[in-house]
Amino acid sequence: MNKPGFFLRTLAVAVVFYSTLVSANTLPRHQAIPGGVAIITLNDVNEARPGVSYLKKKVMVRANDTHWEAIVGIPLSAQPGIHRLKVRNGQDNFHKEFRVVDKDYKTTHITISDESKVSLSEEDLQRHYREKKQITAAINSWSERDNVDASFITPVEGRFSSPFGLKRIYNNQERIRRHTGLDIAAPVGTPIIAPASGTVIRTGDYFFTGNTVFIDHGQGLITLYCHLDKIDVEENQHINQSQKLGEVGMTGRVSGPHLHWAVFLNRFKVDPELFMSQLEKTK
Ligand SMILES: [Zn+2]
Known part of the structure; x- marks a missing residue:
């Protein structure tokens, strides 16, 4: 039996298992389509939590390991192309862009x-x-x-x-x-x-x-x-x-x-x- 191989495989499994335990926020999945969800990385979590809006509606912001991220709901009526989030980070106001791609619903x-x-x-x-x-x-x-x-x-x-x-x-x-x-x-x-x-x-x-x-x-x-x-x-x-x-x-x-x-x-x-x-x- 190949002992080092077995050990490495066990280690790999343990590492994968451990990383799924520590990286808590894997859901929802990012799928920037009409009726989907866009996950947009923002500033470092050591900074204050930013305020985000999309189509004039307030958006969820959460910490994910090292960064704040916006969890954005995209309407079914959204047109494919570039969409913009409005971000307020302390005194700074800026836009963050993301691309919505089309989906052919049945x-x-x-x-x-x-x-x-x-x-x-x-x-x-x-x-x-x-x-x-x-x-x-x-x-x-x-x-x-x-x-x-x-x-x-x-x-x-x-x-x-x-x-x-x-x-x-x-x-x-x-x-x-x-x-x-x-x-x-x-x-x-x-x-x-x-x-x-x-x-x-x-x-x-x-x-x-x-x-x-x-x-x-x-x-x-x-x-x-x-x-x-x-x-x-x-x-x-x-x-x-x-x-x-x-x-x-x-x-x-x-x-x-x-x-x-x-x-x-x-x-x-x-x-x-x-x-x-x-x-x-x-x-
Ligand atoms: Zn139904």
């Missing part, structure tokens, strides 16, 4: 048998507008938190049935709607758990999303859980990672039981899969 046709959930009545439309205001208010929350936990575990065990960003055409209508979350199909009653710690900022029953829970993870990172059969948490409740939020259902506009999971970063909907390790995604 198109799918969907049939909803309950026609009243596709072509809305005046009453339903008014209800939807009222609810939209509440939903927007929840998404616009900002809470200071130094170390935001942005490494998510899967909130429900099931099949990823519809990806983020998909272009959807309902009942052969002309309009294209974007799928702005990740769908995980699971039977009614399957437990839904918190992918990371945070605070429940809103719960409600809405026309499109049914029974819904909003979690604020800090610094503009907010997650949304839709179509629940049952909600097990209350507003203002602090929750830990893997704590139960409720159960999978089919309330609101759905074609079958599933969790619609959405992630907001600096108020833009981004791909939840960017916040999960490969291991979590294949669980």
Whole structure:
């Protein structure tokens, strides 16, 4: 047996293992696409934490080993090309540029048998507008938190049935709607758990999303859980990672039981899969 070879391999494994322990912030992954996340390195952590905004919206800034970094949510409507962050570092104000590249999201046709959930009545439309205001208010929350936990575990065990960003055409209508979350199909009653710690900022029953829970993870990172059969948490409740939020259902506009999971970063909907390790995604 080749002892030195074995020793070196063991050492290499130990070093890799150790480095994954010390470099904590590997998620979300940098993917500067429409609906993606850009991770932009800023100044040294020995200097004061800089203030960053993008498209006039405040952006998450966190320490990663030696440097501050901005964790930027890019809207699905973003045009490919050079985008700019506004950085305030003490007395200094400057721009930091990054490039957004295009992504070719797929198109799918969907049939909803309950026609009243596709072509809305005046009453339903008014209800939807009222609810939209509440939903927007929840998404616009900002809470200071130094170390935001942005490494998510899967909130429900099931099949990823519809990806983020998909272009959807309902009942052969002309309009294209974007799928702005990740769908995980699971039977009614399957437990839904918190992918990371945070605070429940809103719960409600809405026309499109049914029974819904909003979690604020800090610094503009907010997650949304839709179509629940049952909600097990209350507003203002602090929750830990893997704590139960409720159960999978089919309330609101759905074609079958599933969790619609959405992630907001600096108020833009981004791909939840960017916040999960490969291991979590294949669980
Ligand atoms: Zn969905």
